[in-house]
Amino acid sequence: MDSVRSDTAPVPQALKILVAGGFGAGKTTLVGAVSEIAPLRTEEVLTTAGVGTDDTTGVATKTTTTVAMDFGRITINPSLVLYLFGTPGQNRFWFLWDELATGALGAVVLADTRRLADSFAAIDYFEQRNTPFVIAVNCFDNDQRYTVEQVREALDVDGHVPVLLTDARDRMSVKNVLITLVEHVLTMVRSSVPA
Amino acid sequence: MSTDPLDGVEEGPAWWDHEAGPVVRPYMVTGGRVRPVTVDFDLITFLVATATLAADTPSPEHQAILALTQEPRAVAEVASRVDLPLGVVRVLLCDLLSDGLIARYDPPPTDHLPNVETLQAVIHGLRAL
Numbered sequence: 654m655d656s657v658r659s660d661t662a663p664v665p666q667a668l669k670i671l672v673a674g675g676f677g678a679g680k681t682t683l684v685g686a687v688s689e690i691a692p693l694r695t696e697e698v699l700t701t702a703g704v705g706t707d708d709t710t711g712v713a714t715k716t717t718t719t720v721a722m723d724f725g726r727i728t729i730n731p732s733l734v735l736y737l738f739g740t741p742g743q744n745r746f747w748f749l750w751d752e753l754a755t756g757a758l759g760a761v762v763l764a765d766t767r768r769l770a771d772s773f774a775a776i777d778y779f780e781q782r783n784t785p786f787v788i789a790v791n792c793f794d795n796d797q798r799y800t801v802e803q804v805r806e807a808l809d810v811d812g813h814v815p816v817l818l819t820d821a822r823d824r825m826s827v828k829n830v831l832i833t834l835v836e837h838v839l840t841m842v843r844s845s846v847p848a
Numbered sequence: 849m850s851t852d853p854l855d856g857v858e859e860g861p862a863w864w865d866h867e868a869g870p871v872v873r874p875y876m877v878t879g880g881r882v883r884p885v886t887v888d889f890d891l892i893t894f895l896v897a898t899a900t901l902a903a904d905t906p907s908p909e910h911q912a913i914l915a916l917t918q919e920p921r922a923v924a925e926v927a928s929r930v931d932l933p934l935g936v937v938r939v940l941l942c943d944l945l946s947d948g949l950i951a952r953y954d955p956p957p958t959d960h961l962p963n964v965e966t967l968q969a970v971i972h973g974l975r976a977l
């Protein structure tokens with residue numbers, strides 16, 4: 654079919670990186686620090702039977718709820734665009750994570766040193782899916798209460814998973830996190846290629 | 849420990865009445881359809897309008913999508929900019945697709961990580977940021 658739109662820019666290849674972590678861990682901040690567009694949000698409206706919301710009557714109630722996903726964009730070059738998606742913080746939206754994680758290049762798990770356990774769920778999730786991930790330790794209180802090794806031990810992650818300290822507000826710091834993630838993926842891809 | 853009944857309401861499930869407006873209206877747009885029948889669109893599927901604005905485009909929402917996709921845009925970006933939930937946008941995209949008004953460009957199959965060259969290009973691009 655002949656195109657009437659020869660003026661259109663070529664369609665780039667899109668890649669997806671997820672940014673996960675507990676409630677308030679800095680996901681939106683991290684996306685905003687490196688995105689070339691102000692972080693956008695997209696919403697999904699869910700209709701669910703109100704399981705457990707009205708046990709006394711036993712009447713199934715239908716409820717709708719919206720869940721927001723933040724995202725940002727980094728144009729690598731004219732034919733390659735990276736999208737960063739912040740996952741919804743609440744655990745009850747796990748099934749949305751599946752959509753987000755499908756086809757993802759990898760994930761950044763933000764760990765907040767004040768609440769390390771909040772990142773367990775995300776770590777388990779990516780481990781089970783075999784999604785490559787790095788752990789970015791968000792140092793809210795700049796007195797660095799933990800070393801990388803202490804955090805690694807506390808989170809009990811595999812030795813090959815990169816763990817690094819970060820400041821989600823700082824562009825260079827976040828850039829470094831993303832580079833570490835993609836290098837980690839590269840290592841995995843290389844080692845899985847049959848000789 | 850506080851037992852304030854309002855604890856957590858602000859951050860809790862948004863299924864109270866004040867949400868009903870924006871929740872109901874989008875489904876009017878799609879005539880009550882909640883999911884595309886034929887094809888699904890990944891969040892990073894790119895869309896490009898194959899026509900400029902058609903006078904007989906079904907609705908203002910379809911028009912808005914065509915206007916946005918005069919240059920390539922990902923599904924997530926379209927949904928965000930037209931300010932409609934993803935599920936709704938996917939239905940509208942199916943309409944536009946079946947009317948031949950839009951083209952879709954899907955990301956590579958999801959069971960493979962990108963190749964070495966692509967990953968190196970990403971690292972290079974990030975360093976240059």
Ligand SMILES: Nc1nc2c(ncn2[C@@H]2O[C@H](COP(=O)(O)OP(=O)(O)OP(=O)(O)O)[C@@H](O)[C@H]2O)c(=O)[nH]1
Binds near residue numbers: 675677792
């Ligand atoms: N000191 C410090 N504050 C941060 C950092 N990252 C985020 N914050 C602050 O922490 C708060 C929460 O950050 P968000 O980016 O909204 O966290 P989030 O993970 O998106 O939160 P939810 O989406 O609600 O789960 C904001 O007030 C940020 O300004 C950081 O690295 N250091």
Ligand SMILES: [Mg+2]
Binds near residue numbers: 680681682723739
């Ligand atoms: Mg957020």
